[in-house]
Amino acid sequence: DADVTQTPRNRITKTGKRIMLECSQTKGHDRMYWYRQDPGLGLRLIYYSFDVKDINKGEISDGYSVSRQAQAKFSLSLESAIPNQTALYFCATRPTSGQGAGVDTQYFGPGTRLTVL
Amino acid sequence: DAKTTQPPSMDCAEGRAANLPCNHSTISGNEYVYWYRQIHSQGPQYIIHGLKNNETNEMASLIITEDRKSSTLILPHATLRDTAVYYCIVRGLYNTDKLIFGTGTRLQVFP
Numbered sequence: 001d002a003d004v005t006q007t008p009r010n011r012i013t014k015t016g017k018r019i020m021l022e023c024s025q026t027k028g029h030d031r032m033y034w035y036r037q038d039p040g041l042g043l044r045l046i047y048y049s050f051d052v053k054d055i056n057k058g059e060i061s062d063g064y065s066v067s068r069q070a071q072a073k074f075s076l077s078l079e080s081a082i083p084n085q086t087a088l089y090f091c092a093t094r095p096t097s098g099q100g101a102g103v104d105t106q107y108f109g110p111g112t113r114l115t116v117l
Numbered sequence: 118d119a120k121t122t123q124p125p126s127m128d129c130a131e132g133r134a135a136n137l138p139c140n141h142s143t144i145s146g147n148e149y150v151y152w153y154r155q156i157h158s159q160g161p162q163y164i165i166h167g168l169k170n171n172e173t174n175e176m177a178s179l180i181i182t183e184d185r186k187s188s189t190l191i192l193p194h195a196t197l198r199d200t201a202v203y204y205c206i207v208r209g210l211y212n213t214d215k216l217i218f219g220t221g222t223r224l225q226v227f228p
Contacts, residue, residue: 043216059215090161106161106163107163108160110159111159
């Protein structure tokens with residue numbers, strides 16, 4: 001869905017490097033999320049944001065930080081990347097009540113494949 | 118949120134109905150059943166959701182048993198493009214921001 005974009009789509013980096021993954025959306029949704037997916041497993045929630053001033057930890061936030069620069073932008077940072085952070089990362093958005101149809105659904109970006117050597 | 122159990126994989130012939138089961142025996146009264154799918158490492162895609170009644174949309178039908186302990190996602194005429202991992206998720210009414218994805222069912226549609 002082109003309404004949610006992620007950059008970069010692929011990234012290879014080395015242990016100890018700082019990495020930022022970016023997510024942008026044109027859906028006008030207040031809520032945004034970062035998930036990671038490891039091979040053969042489901043998605044796990046890292047962080048989520050209800051709006052620019054409201055950031056919440058998910059189930060696996062250690063080693064990650066986020067920034068909600070604007071309603072449309074939500075960035076995920078790995079301050080010092082380590083190999084077990086190698087995964088597929090997804091950003092998602094969700095409307096809050098009053099923002100239109102599909103209030104219960106999340107809309108996912110295409111993913112960023114991150115490899116930490 | 119209640120846990121879900123799905124078979125790890127299923128096959129379906131193209132053009133036939135694909136029936137994907139999900140057990141959620143610990144579901145509580147205010148928890149919804151959601152289905153998403155993920156096509157080959159793309160972002161998951163919402164399919165359908167329901168609470169008690171059966172639901173149908175342009176993609177699929179959702180059948181929820183009367184005791185709500187299990188459900189079935191039905192793709193009425195599966196195509197090769199329906200090959201994906203299908204996730205059944207149970208989500209509380211007031212816990213709307215934490216989708217807990219299990220390992221899902223890998224559906225393979227064959228010609």
